Amino acid sequence: xxxxxxxxxxxxxxxxxxxxxxxxxxxxxxxxxxxxxxxxxxxxxxxxxxxxxxxxxxxxxxxxxxxxxxxxxxxxxxxxxxxxxxxxxxxxxxxxxxxxxxxxxxxxxxxxxxxxxxxxxxxxxxxxxxxxxxxxxxxxxxxxxxxxxxxxxxxxxxxxxxxxxxxxxxxxxxxxxxxxxxxxxxxxxxxxxxxxxxxxxxxxxxxxxxxxxxxxxxxxxxxxxxxxxxxxxxxxxxxxxxxxxxxx
Numbered sequence: 001x002x003x004x005x006x007x008x009x010x011x012x013x014x015x016x017x018x019x020x021x022x023x024x025x026x027x028x029x030x031x032x033x034x035x036x037x038x039x040x041x042x043x044x045x046x047x048x049x050x051x052x053x054x055x056x057x058x059x060x061x062x063x064x065x066x067x068x069x070x071x072x073x074x075x076x077x078x079x080x081x082x083x084x085x086x087x088x089x090x091x092x093x094x095x096x097x098x099x100x101x102x103x104x105x106x107x108x109x110x111x112x113x114x115x116x117x118x119x120x121x122x123x124x125x126x127x128x129x130x131x132x133x134x135x136x137x138x139x140x141x142x143x144x145x146x147x148x149x150x151x152x153x154x155x156x157x158x159x160x161x162x163x164x165x166x167x168x169x170x171x172x173x174x175x176x177x178x179x180x181x182x183x184x185x186x187x188x189x190x191x192x193x194x195x196x197x198x199x200x201x202x203x204x205x206x207x208x209x210x211x212x213x214x215x216x217x218x219x220x221x222x223x224x225x226x227x228x229x230x231x232x233x234x235x236x237x238x239x240x241x242x243x244x245x246x247x248x
Contacts, residue, residue, distance in 0.1 A: 027159050029059040031152050035131055036061050038148050039117075041140040042133045044068070047121070047156065048080050049129035055081065064113055064134045071107055078104045079118045083130040087123030089146075092116045094138040114138040117146075119153040122160045131156060182220045185235045189223030192230050 072078030
């Protein structure tokens with residue numbers, strides 16, 4: 001389902017694209033291919049993301065993008081990183097006329113690249129990035145449909161934000177599940193102490209906490225050991241804390 005020429009990506013095509021890919025990186029690769037189809041004179045397109053404080057080209061198509069991206073990472077400067085850091089587009093008509101970014105323009109020209117365009121992705125976030133196009137001709141990207149390319153960069157931003165929310169949701173569910181497991185084990189151990197010592201729940205918990213501190217053992221581990229010794233079986237985990245699928 002590629003786009004050609006100056007076709008603009010519409011919502012239904014991009015939804016289909018998202019459904020056809022199984023991973024975020026796969027979706028971004030498809031977007032890079034779409035971007036390349038919108039700039040037929042470009043010979044490379046790469047998508048840069050910042051991950052854990054490092055820059056990485058998560059996908060590239062064509063022969064030039066990855067090497068030029070990585071050259072900028074090594075210099076810690078260049079149009080790609082400027083777009084990523086500022087959240088603003090950076091368009092270079094002719095790298096031979098550039099005096100920004102230290103030795104990068106001369107390197108790009110020496111490797112056969114004369115013009116480039118970088119569109120910010122997920123600006124001012126922990127996973128900020130840029131969609132980068134490279135062309136062997138001076139002013140070779142001047143006539144591309146920048147609105148369509150901005151739309152692709154916006155789709156990349158949306159996909160990254162969705163992936164982050166999903167990761168945060170999974171972590172939240174895992175944290176809740178672990179808390180429920182710990183609470184359930186402690187409650188079972190408190191019940192055992194109440195039965196053995198004929199005391200209140202607060203007194204039983206105080207006994208467990210004091211024993212945990214004196215033995216330098218985690219409270220949950222102490223409670224699990226007590227349950228296993230008394231019942232002959234390790235404590236059973238609670239049911240999974242996951243939303244039920246909709247009926248229908």
